[in-house]
Amino acid sequence: MxxxxxxxxxxxxxxxxxxxxxxxxxxxxxxxxxxxxxxxxxxxxxxxxxxxxxxxxxxxxxxxxEIESQEIGVRHARGHVLIFGLGMGWAAAACALRPEVTAVTVVERDEDVLDLHRDLAVFAQLPDHARDKVRIEHGDAYAWTARARVDLLMPDIWLPLVSDGRVEEVRRMQANVRADAVYFWGQELEIARHAAAARRDIDPRGVSDMAEAMELPLLGPVLPDYARRVEAVARRWMRGRWLPGTVPPF
Incomplete structure (x- = not known):
């Protein structure tokens, strides 16, 4: 082709x-x-x-x-959604359009990114009912604390798709937020490499067990085809970034 x-x-x-x-x-x-x-x-x-x-x-x-690696979080967002990392504003805008979402808070620490968005006017492209849900705050993902209930935490602050210590970093964020559900960028790869390190199959049982071992209320593992997606993503994107001592399953 x-x-x-x-x-x-x-x-x-x-x-x-x-x-x-x-x-x-x-x-x-x-x-x-x-x-x-x-x-x-x-x-x-x-x-x-x-x-x-x-x-x-x-x-x-x-x-x-980029879109597929965040769309599970977007499509299942509800209530108050907290996003760490403004980026291009896509995930926040897409979440705000969902009728199940009541508020979207975006926390960004880089002043230049905030300044860029003042002129970019991404959220001005939304209808009033969605635009009014969005609030942008200047802050640090590791220090920001929730002042109201958070239904979904979506951190996306990393440059590489895979990075060591990411699960621990998300735990630090969640400790300050206590969201009902968490969907972090690249979580499928983290689940896959932790499963492989534990010599578990990347199947529904293995994925569920690894998600539970991460001690985070992860959004995704309960979905019927999630294990298949985790395996597909790992096959395409892991590229030798398995945890030390792991025998790659593929």
Whole structure:
């Protein structure tokens, strides 16, 4: 199959319109068309792909990898959603559009990102009823404490898809928040590599046990096809980043 024969990426989730912009070290760029692999879906072409970059590295983009790696949290969001890391504002905007969501609080520590969003006006693209749910605060994900009940915590503050110590970092955040549910970026890979390190199969039982061992109220493991997605993501994206001493299962 040649590139012109590949399908264009489509999602029923809201994706804002972005425009090129620079603030401090951050550079928001638009690419007319690019071939991208999904988090679990096959490669597809993306029209008008927006990417937020810093130091030549992409921190967030409107690729299928980025959207699919957050969509479980977005599609199952309800009540008060707390997001650590503003990024391009996609997850917050998509959550706000859900009728089950009553409020979205976004915590961002980088002043340049906050300044970029003042002109980017992502949330101005939402209808009034959704836009009014969103509140952005300047703060640190590791120190921010909840002043009201949080139904879902969605941390996304990391550059690499996999990083050592991520589970412990999410536990630190959750200790201050005590959310009813947690969905953190890259959690499928964390579940997979902890399961492999414990010599457990990446199947529904193994995934459920590893989620419980993380001592976090993870959103995802109760979904009927979640173990299959965890395995698919691990096969595509682990790339040798298993925990030390692990015999890779694939």
């Amino acid at each position: 040649t590139a012109p024969d590949l399908p264009f990426f489509q999602t029923d989730l809201f994706v804002p319109v972005y425009r090129p912009m620079r603030r401090g070290a951050w550079d928001l760029r638009i690419v007319e068309a690019v071939l991208c692999p999904g988090y679990w879906s096959p490669p597809s072409l993306v029209r008008g792909m927006a990417a937020l970059m810093r130091g030549g590295k992409t921190w967030m983009s409107t690729t299928p990898l």
